[in-house]
Amino acid sequence: MAKDYVRRGKPKTKAKPKKASSTRGRAAPPRRLPILPVLLLIMVAGALGYLIHIIKGAAEQKTQTPASVVTTPNKAPAKAPVVANPIDQKPVEKWTYIQQLENKEVEVRLPEAQQSDQRYLMQCGSFQSSAQAEQLKAKIAFQGLSSQVRHASGSAWYRVVLGPYDSKRVAEQDKHKLIKNKAVSDCAIWFWEG
Template sequence: MDYANRKRPPQRKPRSANKGKKQAPQRQVPWGIVVLAIILVIALIAGLRFIAGGNPEAPLQSTQDVPASTPEMQAEPMPEKPEERWQYIEELENLEVEVDVPERELGPPKLMQCGSFRQRADAERLKAAIAMQGLESEIYPSNGGTWYRVVLGPYETKRAAEADRHTLQRASIHGCQIWNWNL
C-alpha cells in the first residue's frame, strides 16, 4: 500500500445536538491552584533565606563601615608554640615484643597433575611444553599402563605448587590440579 499517495478520508462535520445554541465557553483558569503555587514559591524563597542564615529584615552591612584597627585594639602577640614532647618514643625504645608463633605443620607432600592421557605421545608433548616454562615434570603410568599422568612435584607447601601452577597458566597450560598424593 502506498502511504505517501494515499488520499485523506473526507472530514466529517461534528454532530451537534444543539445546532442553534452557542458552543460551550472556554475553560476558566483554576485560580485556586494559581494562588497555591504563588504561596509555595514564597514559602520556598523564605525557607532558603532562613537556611542561608540571612535575615530579610536586617539591612546589609557594607565593608566600608568597619573602622581601621587602632593600637588599643591590637592584642599582644601570641606566645610561641611550645615544643611537643612525645613520651611514647622513650618508653617504647627499651621494650621488646614477644610473639608466640606456633610451628607450621607440614602436611603430606603436594603433587600437581597437569594431564592424564591414553597415548604416551600426548603425555610427552605436555611434558615438553612444561619443560619450556623451566619446570620439571614426570610421566607416571597408571591403571596397568593404559593411562599416562603428567605430574609435577612433590612440593612441601601448597604455596610453592600454586606458584608453579600460575606460571603454567600464563603459558596457556590449564587444568593443573594440586593433590595431597604420595607416589
C-alpha cells in the same frame, strides 16, 4: 494574484510630524550625587578604621605587661626581674608515652612450622598412549618446568605429573604459568604424602 516575496519590505506609512521638544533652549538639569553608595562607602571605611584601632590596641596591651617591682625600705633599689619571652622557652611535654614506648620490649611468639611429609602434586594430563604423555611433557619443558610421566601398574593410563611442591602457592603459580602460555588447558593439584 501573485505575491512578490523577494522585494517585500516594510509597508510604507506616512511620516508623522515630530513634536517640538519643550526643553529646547533650557539647560540640562544638574546631575545629583548618588547618596546611597557614598553613604555605604563612608560606613565601610569607618568600620575598617574601628577594626584597625581595636587590633592595634590589643597588640599594645600584650607588649606592655606590667613588671611587678618590689620595693623594700632600708634596702637598695632592686633590679626589675627579667621577664622571659614565652616564645623562647621550650615547651614542657605532658605525655609520657614516648618514654614508655622507647623502653618497652615486645615479645613475639611465632608458631613453629609444622614439619610433615605432606606435599602437593600437580597432574596436567592423563593419556592412554605414552606418546601423547611425552608430547605434553615436552610442552611443559619448554616453559622451564620439569615433569614426569607416571604409569601405574595394572592401568592403561599415563599421567603427566609435576612436583612434589612444598606449598600449594608454588604449585598454583606453576599452574597459572602453564595455562597462561597455553601449554595446558587445566591442571589438578592434590595432597601427596610420602
